[in-house]
Every structure is written in structure tokens, then in C-alpha cells.
Amino acid sequence: MTALAEPDLEVRPPEPRRSRDFVGPVVVFTILLGFAGISGPAGPVWGAIVGALVFGLFWWIRLTRSIADAVVLVIGGAVGYSLFNLALAARDTGVTTAVGAQAALGVAVFGLAAGWVMYRNSPGLTPIPILLSGAAYGGGAYVVLLTAVALGLLDKIRDGEQQELTVALFVAVSIASGVIGATANISFWSKLPSSFAVGFTFIISVLAWNEIGFSIVEVFTQMSRITEILDDFLPPDFVWIKSPGQPPTFNMGKALLETFQIAIVGATIGCTLAAPLSFYASRPTSPNRAVYWLAKSFLNVIRTIPDLFWAVLFATAVGFGKPFAGALAMIMFSTAIMGKLLSETVDAINLGPLEAARAAGATNNQTIMKAAFPQIAPNFVAYALYVFELNIRASVVIGFVGAGGIGRLLDERRQFFQWDQVMAIVIVIFTAVIVIEAISIYVRRKLV
Amino acid sequence: MSRIVFTNASVTYPGGLVALKEVDLTIEEGEFVVVVGLSGAGKSTLLRSVNGLVPVTGSVRVGDREVVGASNREIREIRSDVGMIFQTFNLVNRSTVMSNVLMGRLSKVSRWRSMLGVWPAHDKEIALQSLERVGIVEKTYIRASDLSGGQQQRVGIARALAQEPKIILADEPVASLDPVTSHIVMRDLKRINRDLGITTIINLHFLDLARQYGERLIGLRDGEVAFDGSISNVDDDIFRDIYGRAITPDDLVGEAAL
Numbered sequence: 023m024t025a026l027a028e029p030d031l032e033v034r035p036p037e038p039r040r041s042r043d044f045v046g047p048v049v050v051f052t053i054l055l056g057f058a059g060i061s062g063p064a065g066p067v068w069g070a071i072v073g074a075l076v077f078g079l080f081w082w083i084r085l086t087r088s089i090a091d092a093v094v095l096v097i098g099g100a101v102g103y104s105l106f107n108l109a110l111a112a113r114d115t116g117v118t119t120a121v122g123a124q125a126a127l128g129v130a131v132f133g134l135a136a137g138w139v140m141y142r143n144s145p146g147l148t149p150i151p152i153l154l155s156g157a158a159y160g161g162g163a164y165v166v167l168l169t170a171v172a173l174g175l176l177d178k179i180r181d182g183e184q185q186e187l188t189v190a191l192f193v194a195v196s197i198a199s200g201v202i203g204a205t206a207n208i209s210f211w212s213k214l215p216s217s218f219a220v221g222f223t224f225i226i227s228v229l230a231w232n233e234i235g236f237s238i239v240e241v242f243t244q245m246s247r248i249t250e251i252l253d254d255f256l257p258p259d260f261v262w263i264k265s266p267g268q269p270p271t272f273n274m275g276k277a278l279l280e281t282f283q284i285a286i287v288g289a290t291i292g293c294t295l296a297a298p299l300s301f302y303a304s305r306p307t308s309p310n311r312a313v314y315w316l317a318k319s320f321l322n323v324i325r326t327i328p329d330l331f332w333a334v335l336f337a338t339a340v341g342f343g344k345p346f347a348g349a350l351a352m353i354m355f356s357t358a359i360m361g362k363l364l365s366e367t368v369d370a371i372n373l374g375p376l377e378a379a380r381a382a383g384a385t386n387n388q389t390i391m392k393a394a395f396p397q398i399a400p401n402f403v404a405y406a407l408y409v410f411e412l413n414i415r416a417s418v419v420i421g422f423v424g425a426g427g428i429g430r431l432l433d434e435r436r437q438f439f440q441w442d443q444v445m446a447i448v449i450v451i452f453t454a455v456i457v458i459e460a461i462s463i464y465v466r467r468k469l470v
Numbered sequence: 471m472s473r474i475v476f477t478n479a480s481v482t483y484p485g486g487l488v489a490l491k492e493v494d495l496t497i498e499e500g501e502f503v504v505v506v507g508l509s510g511a512g513k514s515t516l517l518r519s520v521n522g523l524v525p526v527t528g529s530v531r532v533g534d535r536e537v538v539g540a541s542n543r544e545i546r547e548i549r550s551d552v553g554m555i556f557q558t559f560n561l562v563n564r565s566t567v568m569s570n571v572l573m574g575r576l577s578k579v580s581r582w583r584s585m586l587g588v589w590p591a592h593d594k595e596i597a598l599q600s601l602e603r604v605g606i607v608e609k610t611y612i613r614a615s616d617l618s619g620g621q622q623q624r625v626g627i628a629r630a631l632a633q634e635p636k637i638i639l640a641d642e643p644v645a646s647l648d649p650v651t652s653h654i655v656m657r658d659l660k661r662i663n664r665d666l667g668i669t670t671i672i673n674l675h676f677l678d679l680a681r682q683y684g685e686r687l688i689g690l691r692d693g694e695v696a697f698d699g700s701i702s703n704v705d706d707d708i709f710r711d712i713y714g715r716a717i718t719p720d721d722l723v724g725e726a727a728l
């Protein structure tokens with residue numbers, strides 16, 4: 023705006039720092055890192071390419087268009103990747119936590135470069151985010167690598183047994199470092215708890231996806247070793263409930279964990295799908311009639327189909343007793359419930375802001391994101407917790423019809439007429455449901 | 471060019487109610503026009519036909535663009551140049567003042583950027599300047615719901631200003647404010663019109679406000695233009711003609727400007 027009164031900088035409040043400004047770059051960064059891992063040899067060339075691509079993203083969102091920043095990112099990528107690569111090459115000569123630290127250092131180098139560019143181009147930031155960025159990327163990588171060492175995964179890799187593990191490790195490092203990096207880059211002071219909660223949920227979800235075999239590539243299934251290790255930790259309490267004849271041992275701990283994982287995957291994916299569907303299935307936020315009817319009919323139809331049907335369907339399709347079937351069933355179940363709850367909330371939103379956004383020339387999706395979603399955001403989170411809670415209960419039942427989880431164990435014990443064990447399982451389920459419900463209610467109350 | 475020309479413009483709402491009947495009007499660039507009329511006379515409809523928020527037929531030209539028959543994209547382009555201010559402010563209560571004002575920039579920045587909330591410094595600067603213009607920049611990062619009514623309306627004005635509009639449409643901008651605040655907001659609008667040369671059309675309920683701040687007055691009655699002329703020529707008889715009844719104290723906001 024020209025010809026305006028000259029800005030009175032004294033009066034202007036400082037802009038609070040926000041996490042969102044950095045989420046985009048970080049997401050792309052992590053995807054690229056993961057991709058680099060899957061594509062095999064990561065090295066300085068790859069690092070330079072990653073740096074260039076990240077710069078491309080910065081350029082695209084107009085964070086920076088300076089050549090100096092491009093150079094920093096490319097060199098940072100090349101150096102960081104070389105270090106990371108060197109560290110993993112050390113697996114041939116024995117793996118220690120020192121290797122993890124060295125690899126993490128590589129990631130940290132790139133984090134520093136990215137942090138520096140962000141800092142340079144974000145007026146009002148102190149230099150702290152640079153250090154945080156580096157520390158967080160490195161720290162995230164370190165945590166994952168240490169876990170890998172502790173689980174003996176790196177030894178497996180060294181012995182050349184499990185090539186897929188290398189890939190899984192790359193992806194895990196990327197995601198963890200990216201998520202932790204994103205949460206640290208932030209509005210470090212104001213939004214720390216919520217950002218970490220998001221990051222934490224994300225990591226848990228990713229781990230849960232692995233466990234369930236919910237992956238396009240088979241690689242993640244290898245991570246199920248974690249539950250076997252858990253088994254080893256838990257024997258005395260649960261040995262009486264083990265099913266000796268079942269390979270592999272499917273005990274109470276594992277069954278409960280599986281139920282939990284099914285619920286979390288179902289809730290995250292289902293709720294994510296339901297959000298756009300709900301907006302499109304509500305007249306004031308639907309782009310047009312056709313989309314409105316499609317979205318609305320879809321939500322109506324899936325709502326009428328009971329979760330047990332989904333469970334049977336997917337158990338038949340994916341394999342009887344597989345938790346992946348349960349996860350698919352819970353996705354449909356969650357989408358239906360979230361769709362219903364959210365649609366009703368969306369129908370009741372204040373239309374004034376929507377009109378204001380449209381009058382300012384916004385597109386339909388911009389209107390949804392900026393004028394509609396903020397109105398329902400707290401409800402959305404509360405519903406998501408509620409859906410998770412329902413999923414826990416539902417995934418017990420669907421286990422009966424072959425969709426994995428603790429329901430499967432219950433059914434199995436029942437078939438062996440071991441009623442004392444059935445009783446024990448019921449008590450465990452009961453306790454788990456109560457505890458999760460209590461937590462969920464507590465968090466929801468804090469939110470709304 | 472920000473001239474607005476209505477030619478034979480009509481609005482028929484779904485259900486068949488004709489709210490605007492074959493209106494012919496020309497509003498020149500930089501004019502400050504006040505529209506009065508009874509409730510239901512079609513004031514809001516007239517305003518909303520300028521930015522295509524109602525189904526209009528005939529012709530409404532805004533600058534060199536035609537509203538009638540415009541594609542979605544063309545209508546967004548027109549709206550991008552036309553700021554709108556609402557009686558009920560229409561702010562997103564849970565969002566900060568800043569993100570409300572930035573809504574005025576939605577049509578000017580890349581879609582993905584705006585949706586991710588990654589606003590260019592240039593747009594943030596414009597938002598801050600808009601807030602400075604209405605004198606509430608110190609509230610920038612406060613939630614909109616934490617402001618008083620008058621402050622909320624000034625955020626509404628800043629949101630319109632952030633569009634760097636050529637035209638401002640204000641639909642009863644002071645109807646939910648107390649008399650003192652009403653005068654402050656009216657003065658803001660008048661000043662913006664004068665300083666920035668933005669064509670301004672304001673619907674008003676209160677005749678004394680119309681008289682005090684208006685230059686040109688348009689009187690609507692049953693969707694038709696019953697009066698159009700300089701406000702200095704308007705006497706109580708003309709108001710009576712527009713309103714179809716005598717003036718009552720309810721038609722006045724009272725408390726003349728300080």
C-alpha cells in the first residue's frame with residue numbers, strides 16, 4: 023500500500039514465532055532424506071541434490087531467493103551426507119554408539135545449514151533457531167540410531183543379513199530428525215508443548231504403522247522385532263496366558279499392543295480422511311453440487327456399514343488374523359464416525375467469516391482452511407481422541423472375526439475352553455479401556 | 471478505473487423474491503456514497519451485486535470487468551479489488567487479528583502458501599500498515615474475540631484495506647456499535663476514502679449519520695432507486711418519501727460527533 027502513514031515501528035508488537043513457517047521445508051527435507059535412503063548410496067552428490075531441492079522449496083515459498091543461501095544449502099547437504107554415509111560405512115568394522123553419534127553429526131550439519139538460511143530470512147528471529155535446528159536434527163538422528171544399536175539392528179545390517187533394514191533405518195532417521203527438528207525450529211517458547219505432542223504422536227503413529235505391516239514396502243515389517251524384545255521383558259507376568267502352540271508366540275502384551283496400534287492407525291488415517299470429506303459434505307464449504315453429493319453419500323454409506331462387516335471383509339481380503347485387516351476396518355470405522363461428528367459441527371459454524379473470505383476473493387479451499395477450519399479445530403482434536411477411544415473398544419470386538427489384536431487372543435483362548443485365561447484377558451481389556459478413556463476425557467477437557 | 475455502472479441490474483433470489491429491480495446507477499471513482507432505505511428495501515442486495523455475492527442479471531460493470539456471467543476466476547479477480555465490511559464484522563474469533571487481516575491477502579498470494587500460513591513479508595507488512603491505518607496495530611497478535619466491538623470492526627476495515635482495494639463496500643458497518651464508536655468508525659471510513667481515493671459505498675440505517683458523513687445519497691425502496699442526489703439537497707420530506715413513513719427517533723443514532 024502506498025501513500026500510507028509511515029509505520030510507527032515503536033507501537034508494532036513483535037511477531038510471535040510459529041512452527042508452521044518451518045513445517046513445509048522440514049517435511050520435504052525428511053521425505054528427501056528417506057528417498058535418499060531407499061535409493062541406496064547416499065553421498066556428497068546426493069547431499070548436494072537434497073540441498074538444492076530444499077533451496078528450491080525455500081525459493082518456491084519465497085523464503086529466500088539468494089544465491090548465497092543456495093550455496094550454503096548445497097554445501098551443507100553435501101558435507102552432511104558425506105558424514106552420514108561415512109558413519110554407516112563404519113558398519114563393516116563394528117558398530118558402536120559412536121557410529122550413531124557420527125551419523126547424527128552429519129544430519130546436524132545439514133540442520134545447521136537449513137537453520138541458518140531460515141534465520142537469515144526470518145526477521146525477528148534470534149540466532150537460537152539455527153542451533154536448535156542443528157541440535158534437533160542431529161538429536162533426532164542420534165536417538166533413532168541409538169535405538170537401532172540397542173536393538174542390534176546395526177549388527178544385522180553389518181552382517182549383510184537385512185538390506186531392507188538399512189532403508190528402514192534411513193527412513194526412521196529422516197522422519198524422527200525431521201519431526202524433532204520441526205518441533206524445535208518453532209516458536210520454541212510459546213508452542214513447545216503442543217509441537218512436541220504433535221511430533222510425538224507422529225512418531226508413535228509411524229512406529230505403529232510399521233508394526234502392523236501397514237506399508238507399501240515390506241521393509242517395515244522387520245521392525246516387529248521390537249515386540250519380540252518386549253516379549254522378553256514381560257514373561258513372568260504373562261507366561262500363564264501364552265499360547266504355546268502358536269507360532270510366533272502371541273501373548274497378552276503383544277495382543278494388547280496390536281490392538282492399540284490398530285486403533286491408532288485407524289484413528290489417524292480415518293480422521294485425516296474425514297476432515298476434507300466433512301467440509302465437502304457441508305453446503306457452505308462444498309466446492310459444488312456434484313462434490314457435495316458425492317462426499318455426503320460416501321459418508322452416509324460408510325456410516326451405515328457396521329465395523330464388523332469391514333473387519334470380515336478385510337480379513338478375507340488381507341488374511342485372517344492379520345492386524346492390517348483390523349487397521350483397514352478401523353480406518354473405515356473412524357472415517358464414518360469422524361465424518362458424522364465433524365459434519366454436524368461444520369454445519370453449525372459461523373458463516374460470516376466464510377462470506378468475508380469469499381468477498382476478499384479467496385478460493386473455496388482457502389476459505390475452508392482460513393475461515394472454516396479454525397472454527398472447528400478444537401472440536402476436531404477432541405473428536406479425534408474420542409474416535410481413538412472408540413477404536414480401542416471396537417478393535418477388541420473385530421479381533422473375534424479375524425482382524426487381529428487382543429480380540430483374536432480372546433477368541434483363541436475361548437476355543438481352547440481356557441476360561442480362566444479368558445477371564446484374565448477380559449480384565450486386561452477392561453483396565454486398558456478405562457485407562458485410555460480417562461486419559462482421553464482428561465485431555466479433551468483441557469482442550470475445549 | 472474503479473467506476474461502477476449498473477445497467478438494468480436485477481436480483482431475483484431463489485424462491486422468486488425480486489430484491490433489486492432494473493436498477494440503473496453510475497458510481498464514479500472516489501465517490502463516497504451512502505445508501506439508505508427501510509429494512510428489506512434491498513440495500514445489502516445492491517452492495518452484494520457489486521462483488522457477485524448475489525445472483526444478478528442485467529449488467530454490473532466494475533471498472534472494466536463485468537460481474538454478470540463472470541466465471542469463478544473472473545469473479546475472484548473482481549472481488550480481489552473490492553473490500554467488504556460487515557455489520558457483524560465476520561471475523562474468525564479464534565484466530566488472531568493478524569490472520570484475520572491477512573484474509574484480505576488471500577487472493578494475492580500463492581494458494582498453497584496462504585493455506586500453509588507461510589505469508590510473504592510483503593503481505594505481512596501490508597497487513598500491519600492496514601492495522602496502523604485504523605489505529606489498532608498494538609492488537610496485532612491478539613485473538614479477535616478478545617477485542618471490543620469497535621475494535622473488531624476496525625479489524626474488519628483493516629482486512630478490507632489489506633486487499634489494497636479500489637472499492638470498499640460497507641454493509642451497515644456501525645449498526646452493532648454504540649453511538650460514540652459509530653462516529654469513530656464512520657470517520658475512519660471517510661478518512662480512508664479521502665486519503666486513498668477508494669470508492670466507498672456504505673449502507674446506513676441511521677439518517678443523521680447519513681447526513682453527517684454522506685456526500686451522495688441513494689435511497690432504495692422495494693428494490694428500486696427512490697432517490698439519488700447530493701446529500702445537501704435531502705430534507706425530511708425526501709426521507710419520508712424513501713421510507714414511506716415519518717422519521718422516528720429510532721432512525722437516528724444521536725450523539726453528534728465529538
Ligand SMILES: Nc1ncnc2c1ncn2[C@@H]1O[C@H](COP(=O)(O)OP(=O)(O)OP(=O)(O)O)[C@@H](O)[C@H]1O
Pocket residue numbers: 483484485487488489507508509510511512513514515516
Ligand atoms: N439469500 C436470500 N434469499 C432469499 N431472499 C433474500 C435473501 N437475502 C435477502 N432476501 C430478501 O431480499 C429483500 C432485500 O433484502 P436485503 O437484505 O437486500 O435488504 P436490506 O435493505 O439490506 O435490509 P436490512 O436493512 O434489513 O439489512 C428482503 O425482502 C429479503 O428478505
Ligand SMILES: [Mg+2]
Pocket residue numbers: 513514515641
Ligand atoms: Mg442489509
